[in-house]
Amino acid sequence: MDCEKQLAILKKVQEMQFVAVELGLYLDTHPCDEEAVYDYNCAVDLLKKYMKEYEEQYGPLTPMAKSKVPWQWAEGPWPWEL
Template sequence: MDDDRQRALLLKVQEMEFVAVELNLYLDTHPCDADAINDYNCAVKELRKYKEKYESEYGPLLNFGFGGFSRKPWQWIESPWPWEL
């Protein structure tokens, strides 16, 4: 089912956001940890990949700012919205 695929991809986005935020917080107090910086950069790269894949298949994750550009018609009003999954 397509809804299951959409949920699974959104879960990957959420997981990678969690990893990136946690590494960001760690790096706030350990700014010279090269391994953590590498892990953070890898997490951000994966996060971007999953976000781009999600948005190309299902539409924007955000309505402005980091959400990027909308295809026509205006995609933000199409449901389900990410928090409705």
């Protein structure tokens, strides 16, 4: 089912957002931890990949995302309504 695929990609986005935020907080107090910086960069790369995949298939995740004509941000369902 397409809704299940949409939810699966959205879950990946949410997971990578969590990882990137948590690693970013860790790096605020441990800025010289090379492994954490590497992990952070990997998480950000994956987050960008999953966000791009989601937005290409289902529309923008934020109002700052690129849109097609017609303007897609106001079209539903919104990611949190799934």
